[in-house]
Amino acid sequence: MGAGFSGAVIARELAEAGHRPTVIDGRDHVAGNCHTARDPGTGVMVHVYGPHIFHTDDAEVWDYVNAHTPFRPYRHSVRTTVRNRVYSLPLNLLTINQFFGQTLRPDEARAYVEARADTSISEPANFEEQALRFVGPEMYEAFFKGYTEKQWGVDPRELPASILKRLPLRFSYDDNYFAHRFQGIPGAGYTALIESILDHPAIDVHVSTLFQPEMTDRYGHVFWSGPLDGFFGYAHGRLGYRTLDFERFEGTGDWQGCAVMNYGDRDVPWTRITEHRHFAPWESPEGSVLYREFSRACGPDDIPYYPIRLVEEKALLAEYADRAARTEGVTFVGRLGTYRYLDMDVTIRDALDTARAFLDRAPGAAMPAFVTPPL
Template sequence: MQILLVGAGLSGAVIGRRLAEAGHDCRVIDSRDHIGGNCHTSRDAETGVMMHVYGPHIFHTDDEEVWNYVNGFTEFLPFQNRVKATARGGVYSLPINLLTINQFFGKTLRPDEAREFIAAQADRTITDPQTFEEQALRFVGRDLYEAFFRGYTEKQWGCSPTELPASILKRLPVRFNYDDNYFFHRFQGMPRGGYTPMIEAILDHPNITVELSTPYTPDMASDADHVFWSGPLDGFFDYELGRLGYRTLDFERFTHQGDYQGCAVMNYGDRDTPYTRITEHKHFSPWESHDASVCYREYSREAGPDDIPYYPIRLVAEKALLGDYVTRAEATEGVTFVGRLGTYRYLDMDVTIREALDTAGVFLENMTSGREMQAFVSSPL
């Protein structure tokens, strides 16, 4: 079959590879001039530092099949994300852990003592938290919420934490030990040469052709037996029902001789600091040595029509519009919507790859049994 894959990021590459291995001809197009989507990495010409061009991507997963899959295309080296936060004139460890608690409150608490102390700080009158703020107050109390969550969240999402659902905070744990590894997953690492060579290797198959700087046009679908769309869901329909809301990021680049901040990621929780964090990219490749350093200050704002969409907002209005687009998509034949943009969901890289592998598997099974391929293998709703 002739397969068209719109987008040369992880979704398009993984689906294309699996279908190419099954004997199908896969045409992968991308409107950008590079592969990899927002995972794209490249060497900084001035310093030689490996740059995460669209912000840092750290691979972490408990899915052993996905871990083995990516290691089949590149060498992953150990990397653990150890985030720090500047707040109220101090520097602290994130996620909130025993060191954070003892530093912030000037204590020397043991784990059980810290658990009791935080329980006393927490607002237990909130029994069914509905908002981000209520969830934080119930978990950690007013002081830690104000220092580490409120200002950062207002900057990141452009609204009060009272307007955000409690579910956003459920992925931020509090630890009563000194473990400052940001992720819990068994497998964590970084590709030695960056993500772009890994995706290049996935796309390296005789049944795959890649065309960059090639925006999708509707006539392309007429030459394909099936289309896998990893662009914006609303973009496929030319935004006829309106635009789904996203947050985007602005990056302010600066260089430094030596080590600027001593860690890869420094969050800034104070509201009067306009950026959310500073990333120092040479620390994402600790096996390399560079005298100079490249850093980025990150500023979050609402995405406009010409901006790169990063984080789907998914509040009430967006979910209603999403439902309308899902209905349109399910009535459209010959197209399957995949990935972060195609399903309007925040997805980590390992989940993106898992869903791409599953989608390719469903497609091959459907072709064998003569069933129509559905619009979504992973529901956006």
């Protein structure tokens, strides 16, 4: 169930091993949230559900996707507007010098930031404490506090410190948003990539088709990449997500000069503006398609984007994971099926590992509910 990366990769691996997979998706297209489509008015290749940048250190995954459609080099460029000024992201030596009006060298900047950090915090208990220990109050207030409140809809003191630990602080002028060896975007778009993965005579694809859990008896095994709680009819309650609203507008030529412009001020309602022409720098359309993004709590009829995974959600996840472990004939996969935030390369890696676990199991052996445990 699901024609995104998880469903497509698993189906292809099983088809090449002699199985006859059926792939079902409720949307009218494949590729899930990675779906791309050419805008007829401007000619821009639009990332319909928000931008997706492929980056990985996994050479096998990189070779896998490139075998299906060639990737073009892409270097992700992000800026942020804060207090009517534009700064470089991720936080780097240019950001530090811009923000504090300095001309510091790397060693000087390291000492300068450390002098502003709250060294009384030895074991940060939450996002705010981690930020204060990490960069001090000035940069926390400017670059993290307002954006985080808008993105997650809670006080930063309610978020775990681990979220900020993943964000880099560089004492060089390197503003490449990702640090992975392999980075790029498929030249023909992500939908073409997924279509290629699904292009096998043994794979039967059905879009605009809702899969009901009771349909599992029709198949030898089900790989479910839909919402974990949805499979069980939300019997224990709904797992919490953040969703996104997109306000589309068009421009002429290059409207903002970069792919993504964040807005860190709390009084600006959107979190960022994405300009989609920049996700295909090898093209030169005359027009431009842009999205303002607004983050909010996910309702029953919304598209779930970001799993919240705070204490309450993890307790509920444990209930569903236990129920899944007692359900025969179903393996839960992907971002929604395992209630984890997954980059595309990790999703593909998990899908390959899941398919191989299915193919390599001993005759008569049961397939686990999760190849990668969600907790």
